[in-house]
Amino acid sequence: MNRITIVGMGLAGSCLAWELWRRQVPFRIVDDGIPGSSHVAAGLVNPVTGKNCAVSWRYREFVGVAERFYRDIETRLDCRLWFPLEVTRLIAERDEKMSSKLLQGEAAAWVIGERESHPWPGHKAYLLKGAARVDTAAFVRKSREFFAGLGNVTTARHQAVAGETTVWCEGAAGLLRANPLPWQHRCAKGEILTVHAPAWRQERMVIGRGWLVPLGDDFYKVGATYDWDMLDANPTSPGRAFLESIARDIGGADFRIVAHEAGIRPIIRKSQPVIGPLANGSVVFNGLGSKGALCAPLVANRLADWLIDGREIEADLSTQAYFADLTKL
Numbered sequence: 001m002n003r004i005t006i007v008g009m010g011l012a013g014s015c016l017a018w019e020l021w022r023r024q025v026p027f028r029i030v031d032d033g034i035p036g037s038s039h040v041a042a043g044l045v046n047p048v049t050g051k052n053c054a055v056s057w058r059y060r061e062f063v064g065v066a067e068r069f070y071r072d073i074e075t076r077l078d079c080r081l082w083f084p085l086e087v088t089r090l091i092a093e094r095d096e097k098m099s100s101k102l103l104q105g106e107a108a109a110w111v112i113g114e115r116e117s118h119p120w121p122g123h124k125a126y127l128l129k130g131a132a133r134v135d136t137a138a139f140v141r142k143s144r145e146f147f148a149g150l151g152n153v154t155t156a157r158h159q160a161v162a163g164e165t166t167v168w169c170e171g172a173a174g175l176l177r178a179n180p181l182p183w184q185h186r187c188a189k190g191e192i193l194t195v196h197a198p199a200w201r202q203e204r205m206v207i208g209r210g211w212l213v214p215l216g217d218d219f220y221k222v223g224a225t226y227d228w229d230m231l232d233a234n235p236t237s238p239g240r241a242f243l244e245s246i247a248r249d250i251g252g253a254d255f256r257i258v259a260h261e262a263g264i265r266p267i268i269r270k271s272q273p274v275i276g277p278l279a280n281g282s283v284v285f286n287g288l289g290s291k292g293a294l295c296a297p298l299v300a301n302r303l304a305d306w307l308i309d310g311r312e313i314e315a316d317l318s319t320q321a322y323f324a325d326l327t328k329l
């Protein structure tokens with residue numbers, strides 16, 4: 001098989017690189033070295049998401065593959081990437097509809113119970129299982145070191161080259177460029193804080209108006225903003241003020257900000273990733289949205305199945321179905 005070129009080394013490109021490496025397929029990675037959203041993501045993998053307490057699309061299937069994938073890389077690279085978590089989900093006491101959605105809907109399978117005593121007045125606090133945090137920044141950094149050590153990584157901005165099999169894993173940068181294809185993207189900028197807060201003493205992820213997630217040693221990530229208009233990766237003062245208010249509401253007044261970062265989530269269609277061929281003969285893997293840590297391992301596996309073994313891509317993930325749908329709009 002001809003050598004494959006992977007363009008971009010965030011979660012998408014890194015997961016695909018591991019799939020090709022395992023199958024002993026020749027490949028190289030070209031990445032511009034600009035930190036993408038995988039470097040700022042909190043890496044949350046969470047069964048019940050969003051304001052509606054909906055269960056994440058194909059969660060059981062995705063989370064099983066993701067845990068095996070990251071655990072395997074942990075062993076191979078001698079590091080920790082996968083951190084299982086319980087979640088405390090806060091719901092305003094007056095919002096009975098939301099509580100019954102959580103307790104009686106599909107989400108109920110992930111609910112352990114209601115916390116009796118907790119420090120959030122005016123709220124019910126439900127304990128949920130089945131979540132995790134992936135250290136996405138460490139995963140992409142260590143994957144890069146590993147593949148650079150094998151001589152597979154070039155730091156450059158890649159342009160299309162005729163005749164080679166190129167897989168574009170460019171994240172938001174690829175969706176914002178209307179070339180080679182006009183994606184109907186809904187990319188969203190996100191800002192996030194890393195704080196040091198010994199007084200908080202939270203062992204669980206806490207989700208309310210925003211969320212906080214413990215990183216260990218009294219450090220936490222606090223997130224996140226969503227902005228569909230200003231699509232750049234610059235942290236802003238209003239973003240910082242908003243995140244500080246979340247930190248105060250959920251964690252408490254006593255914290256010190258150690259980092260304030262921003263990135264752009266690559267979002268398309270129903271916030272589901274797509275893989276497969278483009279009309280110009282190249283291949284794409286994009287649209288990981290807010291769930292790259294969860295989705296990238298399984299989707300990379302399906303892409304490698306198609307690239308190497310010719311296995312059909314399921315319609316849910318396929319570029320062909322995505323662009324066919326767009327023409328109907």
Ligand SMILES: Cc1cc2nc3c(=O)[nH]c(=O)nc-3n(C[C@H](O)[C@H](O)[C@H](O)COP(=O)(O)OP(=O)(O)OC[C@H]3O[C@@H](n4cnc5c(N)ncnc54)[C@H](O)[C@@H]3O)c2cc1C
Nearest residue numbers: 008010011012032036037038043044158171190291292293
């Ligand atoms: C604030 C914030 C919080 C988030 N929190 C979570 C979370 O808790 N859980 C979760 O799962 N997801 C989260 N996400 C989303 C997550 O970051 C994305 O789903 C995922 O990182 C996207 O990975 P990617 O590989 O597609 O893109 P990227 O990580 O952006 O990687 C693409 C890389 O390719 C490079 N590149 C682009 N074009 C070229 C080219 N032509 N040549 C060479 N290199 C190129 C880019 O510079 C970039 O480094 C969050 C995102 C943000 C912004």
